[in-house]
Structures are given as C-alpha cells and as structure tokens.
Amino acid sequence: MSSTTTEATESGHRSDTAVSGSAACRLLPAVPTALLIAGEWRETRARGVTSSLEVENPATSEVLATVVDAAPDDATDAVDAASAAFTSWARTSPRQRGELLRAAFELLTDRTEDFAAIITAEMGKPLAESRAEVRYGAEFLRWYSEEAVRATGTARTAPDGSSFHVTMRQPVGPSLLITPWNFPLAMATRKIAPALAAGCTVVLKPAEETPLTALLFCALLTEVGLPPGVVNVLTTSRPGQVVSRILDDPRIRKLSFTGSTQVGRVLLEASAKGILRTSMELGGNAPFLVFHDADLAAAVDGAVIAKLRNGGQSCVAANRFIVDRRIMGEFSAALTEKMHAQVVGPGCDPATTLGPMINVRQRDRAAALVDSAISDGAEPLLFDPVEPGSAFLSPVVLSDVKPGSSIAGQEIFAPVAAIYPFDSEEEAFRLASDTDAGLVGFAYSTDAARLSRAATSLECGMVGLNRGLVSDASAPFGGVKHSGLGREGSEAGLQEYLETKYVSYPI
Numbered sequence: 001m002s003s004t005t006t007e008a009t010e011s012g013h014r015s016d017t018a019v020s021g022s023a024a025c026r027l028l029p030a031v032p033t034a035l036l037i038a039g040e041w042r043e044t045r046a047r048g049v050t051s052s053l054e055v056e057n058p059a060t061s062e063v064l065a066t067v068v069d070a071a072p073d074d075a076t077d078a079v080d081a082a083s084a085a086f087t088s089w090a091r092t093s094p095r096q097r098g099e100l101l102r103a104a105f106e107l108l109t110d111r112t113e114d115f116a117a118i119i120t121a122e123m124g125k126p127l128a129e130s131r132a133e134v135r136y137g138a139e140f141l142r143w144y145s146e147e148a149v150r151a152t153g154t155a156r157t158a159p160d161g162s163s164f165h166v167t168m169r170q171p172v173g174p175s176l177l178i179t180p181w182n183f184p185l186a187m188a189t190r191k192i193a194p195a196l197a198a199g200c201t202v203v204l205k206p207a208e209e210t211p212l213t214a215l216l217f218c219a220l221l222t223e224v225g226l227p228p229g230v231v232n233v234l235t236t237s238r239p240g241q242v243v244s245r246i247l248d249d250p251r252i253r254k255l256s257f258t259g260s261t262q263v264g265r266v267l268l269e270a271s272a273k274g275i276l277r278t279s280m281e282l283g284g285n286a287p288f289l290v291f292h293d294a295d296l297a298a299a300v301d302g303a304v305i306a307k308l309r310n311g312g313q314s315c316v317a318a319n320r321f322i323v324d325r326r327i328m329g330e331f332s333a334a335l336t337e338k339m340h341a342q343v344v345g346p347g348c349d350p351a352t353t354l355g356p357m358i359n360v361r362q363r364d365r366a367a368a369l370v371d372s373a374i375s376d377g378a379e380p381l382l383f384d385p386v387e388p389g390s391a392f393l394s395p396v397v398l399s400d401v402k403p404g405s406s407i408a409g410q411e412i413f414a415p416v417a418a419i420y421p422f423d424s425e426e427e428a429f430r431l432a433s434d435t436d437a438g439l440v441g442f443a444y445s446t447d448a449a450r451l452s453r454a455a456t457s458l459e460c461g462m463v464g465l466n467r468g469l470v471s472d473a474s475a476p477f478g479g480v481k482h483s484g485l486g487r488e489g490s491e492a493g494l495q496e497y498l499e500t501k502y503v504s505y506p507i
C-alpha cells in the first residue's frame, strides 16, 4: 500500500511525505521535507545539482520520502542564520528558554504516536521501542528545561585578599550538531536541549538514513515558538562537503558529534583548525560480565535488553558476553531460548519484537562477522540462513567465541550475541578492557565486593551493575578511550555548551 498524507501544517512547509507499508501500519503524519534555515522551510540554493536524498523504509526498501539535499552554500546560509540569531537568543532569560523546552516536552509527549510511527518507518525498530525512544528523547527536553535556570557561577576572595573573583557561565556560541540514524529523535534532543538551555543556537545535521524524525521535531520546535534561526536543519547526501563548509566557518564555535569513531576522528582533526569545543559520542564495544555467583535469570533478562534494544544497533549494546566457564553452558542455553523467541518482522506490526536492520549493507556486514567468527572456531547456537537482499537478520547466538576473532574487536551493531568464557576474575577484567573502546560495561554478580571491583576495573565511562540498561537523561552519558570526549545528559551535558568567564576586581 502506498499513500500520501495531505495534512496541512501551521508553518506552511511542504508536507507531501509519501508513505508506504503494510495495511497493519498506520498512516504517517505529515513531515516537512525541506531545509529549515532562519525559520523558513526552503529548497537548496545549489544550481545544476542533480543529487537527491531518498529516505527508505528498511523493512520494505520502499522510498518513504525525498527530502531536500543540502549543498555547501546552504550550509553557509544555515551558519548565517545561527550566527544572526545568537546574540538575541543568548540574551533571553534562562526561564524563557526553559519554558520553551518545557512546551516542547509537552507537545512531543502529546504526539508520541506520530513520532513513533515516523521513527519506525525510517529506522525500522518496533513501534514499542519507538515509543520508548520518544519518552527517552522527551526526557532531555524536560531535564534541560529544569537545568536552564541552574547554570551557576562561583565567587571567591583571592587567597592574598587583594581581589574578588567572580565566574560566570556563558553560551559557547553557534554550534554544529551531527546525529546518527540509530536513535533519530533522542540523539537530536540530547544535543538540542542542552544547547538551547545554555543559550546557543544550532545547525543540526541528521543522518541521511533518518532525516524525517529530525525534520518533524524541528517543526515542533517552531510550533512552540522558538525564534527563527535558533535551530536550523540541513539534510544532505553529502555530509563531508556540507560539514567541512561549516567547520571552516569561524562563526561556528562548537561541534557535538554522535556517530562512529572513524568519522569522529576525522571531525576532531577538522575541528582543530578553528580550535572548536568538541563533544564526541563515539562507538562502543561493551563487555557484559556474568560471574558464577550471578542470579542467572536476571543476567539473562539483562543480556536480552543489553543485546536486543534497538535490534542491537546501539552504541551501548552488549558486544561481548564474557561468562564464567562454569555457567557458560547454562547461560548460553537460556539466552538462546530468549533470542529464539523474538518475533522478527516489520516494526509497524504490533507483534514484532525485532525489526529489520537499518539497511542491507549493515545486515551483510554483520552476517560476514558471524561467518568469520564461526570459521575461527565459535559454536553457532542460533543462526538462521540469511535471505539475500533483505535487511532482516534473525537473532544469532555464538558460544565459545575466540577473543582474536574480528567480531571481538569491533562493534557488531546487530542482534548477534557473542559469548566468551573466562576462568578467573582477573581474566574477565582483562578481556573486558582488551579494546580501544570504553563506552559502557555491564557486570552481574551477587557479591557486592566483586561488583565494586568491576565498577572500578572496567575501563569505560558508564557501568551497569546487575542491569542491562544505563541510558537516562539525568545521568552523564559518555565514554573514555576511543569512545569519545565529553558527556551528554545530566548537569554535565549543559556544561558542554557553556564557557567559563572569570571577572576580577580589587577589594
């Protein structure tokens, strides 16, 4: 079935999103497909450029919509807009900024079903997970609506008594925000909310696979009264060219990036030229430790959450299950049973618990990693044949994976559980940290002292003890080593968009 929504929108932007899907899938809301620059929804300024940006439904490979494909000149326009709006936005009261964010939280929550439908259509996850993403994404708006009024400074008498120091916090300036496809709403709100709370204006560049959610969210921001130019959106099939133009512009003062370590490294280098403030939320390779004294049922439940949330396409997905050899058989069998019970299908079908991967290329990449782990000696406990040309991958469980296999050294980003045995606590911690990544680690045990040792030993920015999920708007999310720089969420997330100014005067 293919249909076109015709709903009018208050802002008058294009709303002719073509929608495809099975009869079980609801009609999608109208979504803008243009660039948002200085409060206007507009076409690209590029002349003679024939490229276009088609958004596909990963469950069917059908084209959902064609959005405007920004060129570098549009990027300059977006920076003009963010720069022109900055001075007045930075001078709005923290309370005013907080109340706008609160209004956005309320409206987003009211429109959960619309946003969930769009997320599922363009990204593939089951509707229940898309609703959970809307709740999670909305929490950043609520949290930073409250934090906007808490950007405090300090006051101190100099140690020699001659002067008084006051520190104040000021917005860093127009900021470039780049987001990935796996959480198309939450990764945007996790950046936009603290940036706006701090008084920064932004240019948002969403992932080319999932621009519709970001466009719909930015339309919502204009609807609640955000002034023109405070948030600008560039959708593009040429991220390298468009982002280079922005990073070369001296008016941009900050880059916040969420995505792969590989691209993050390139962007860090590019940011050096303008000495930009940077926040980098990069890839992970999470260890999930199960000790022999763990509550096994709880560990298996936690493993399913840590592995299958977002179909395994999450930076905090458990990538390596490191399990005491004495319980590996029991743990593997129980995990296999739960993985086998997943209902694989299109995300818009209410019965589905595991949707497609983002595209066929990523699915094929994951299947190749599984094949190579098996060639290296891993035992496949669950591995269904892979259908050519489809983005679907049924859950896979591999036991006794060899630590030297390529699947151990990179993010699997798929519903594939790889299980490694260990014989001592020291070996477990050593295996866990044997990676360049350091985003999150999980540990299951009933021994409090062992859990405490795990919390201190794991080389990562976040640790989940006896739980398989750590994401929370009120907690500092971020990694160490190659997993990134800076934190998002909590009060730390606001600091990423603030500079400290120190003022001194004689007493």
Ligand code: NAD
Binding pocket: 178, 179, 180, 181, 182, 183, 187, 205, 206, 207, 208, 239, 240, 241, 243, 244, 258, 259, 260, 261, 263, 264, 266, 267, 280, 281, 282, 283, 284, 314, 315, 316, 411, 439, 479, 483, 484
């Ligand atoms: P990606 O790095 O390919 O793309 C991320 C963003 O960067 C997209 O918007 C893309 O258009 C843009 N981009 C790509 N090449 C670029 C270039 N040369 N110049 C400028 N921008 C460019 O990552 P992805 O495949 O979209 O997302 C998956 C990755 O994101 C995984 O590695 C995952 O771990 C990571 N991730 C990390 C977090 C975190 O908080 N640490 C959260 C979600 C995803």
